[in-house]
Amino acid sequence: MYSGNVTNPGTGSPPTSKSTPVVFIVEDDELMRESINSLIRSVGWKAKTFGSALDFLSYPRAVGPNCLVLDINLPESSGLDLQKRVAGERTEMPIIFVTGSGDVPTAVRAMKAGAIEFLIKPFRDDVLLEAIQQAIVSSRATIDAAAEMSDLQGRFVSLNAREREVMTLVITGLLNKQVAGELGLSEITIKTYRGRAMKKMKARSFAELVNMAASLRLMAT
Structure with a gap:
């Protein structure tokens, strides 16, 4: 058997x-x-x-x-x-x-x-x-x-709400200061959230983060 x-x-x-x-x-x-x-x-x-x-x-x-x-x-x-x-x-x-x-x-x-x-x-x-x-x-x-x-998907879920928000904006190509303006935060704060997001996503570069976002279908069509 x-x-x-x-x-x-x-x-x-x-x-x-x-x-x-x-x-x-x-x-x-x-x-x-x-x-x-x-x-x-x-x-x-x-x-x-x-x-x-x-x-x-x-x-x-x-x-x-x-x-x-x-x-x-x-x-x-x-x-x-x-x-x-x-x-x-x-x-x-x-x-x-x-x-x-x-x-x-x-x-x-x-x-x-x-x-x-x-x-x-x-x-x-x-x-x-x-x-x-x-x-x-x-x-x-x-x-x-x-x-x-x-x-x-598990890595993305591990991001808190603000980290996800920052990630979804930076992958569109916006500069840190532009993201800061969108969210009403300081540029330094955006850099911090961006760094945390990249660390949790295990992205070694911005290009890799963008590719991850594409795989997760976070990119606007």
Whole structure:
């Protein structure tokens, strides 16, 4: 039985890219499902198999890098339907589609919706493993980016009201004396608040502070 580190959506620890990768397999053909499972485990990755989309969705969400090897044709719903669900709820989970038929329009739809790969059965083991490796790298990058954004948001929240006010004005390019005039404070006071804001945001330069503000969408459009 699978014993990897998992947590329910919205509970427990946030995903971390340093956790062991997990490959989820949703395939209704038992022989194909177990074949893919054995291949994945043979190279040292963890795997968890499901015979239907419902079984997969009922299982706790992975907290580390992961990907989904998904059959396009499933009993209760199509792989494309599950792809929509995953894209909305599990952005760190890239999808590799597998199918027994070369349906070009379906493949196009899957790739446009963000699938990493679309493989026609039978496919070579090395082709699937390469696609999984690419998917795990993508998953790690997504998790790291989310963690960086969470950290940046936390730094901004740590600013008091006046520090935020000063920061949102200085990033527009206003000089300290202009900000002072806007807020009815002395220029020295503005310099103090600006310095505190940069220290709490861990900005090493004004340009870096502006980039942080852009990431937080504080910049006027």
